[in-house]
Every structure is written in C-alpha cells, then in structure tokens.
Amino acid sequence: MANSGRAALGITTETVADASGQPAGVGVVAAKPGGPAAQAGIRAGDIILAVEGKTTDSVTALQSVLAALKPGNQVRVRLSRDGTQSTVTATLGALTS
DSSP, X not given: OOEEEEEEOOEEEEEEEOTTSOEEEEEEEEEOTTSHHHHTXXXXXXXXXXXXXXEOOSHHHHHHHHHTSOTTOEEEEEEEETTEXXXXXXXXXXXXX
C-alpha cells in the first residue's frame, strides 16, 4: 500500500440521517485496530459530529475537513455515543491506497 500523504482517521463510515432524512453526522461502521480513531477511543457505533469545530454532517463533509489537514496533526473530534456527546483528541494517520 502506498501512503497518499492525505490525513485519515482509520475508520469505515456511512452518513447518518436524522428523523427527517437529513444528514446528521458520520456513523463509524468500523475503526481499524491500532489506528488513529481507535487510539483516541472512537469505536463502531459512534457518530462523528465535527472535526476541529467544523461540522461533519456527511461522509463527504468529513472527507473535506480531513483533506485540509495533514497526517500527524492532532484534531478534536466531537462525537455522539449512545446519545451522549463528547470530544476526543486524535492524531491523524495517513490514507493508504
């Protein structure tokens, strides 16, 4: 696998919709064991609401935020787990292809 130089959290995601069908966050389907998200305590079932204060209401929005960051950056990730919001700090890894 080649290092793309782009920042990544090491997660598999899907856009989560609210009751009206509008995008409401990024659902974590899986976190790569030992990856940046897992090391920060992010796990499957969490919903990522924002990264570095920028709303991530869809997978596309999360990708846009990450594209502006670099591997090694520490970022604040606001998430919802079981209806409770919290903020964790993750050190971004590199997207591999």
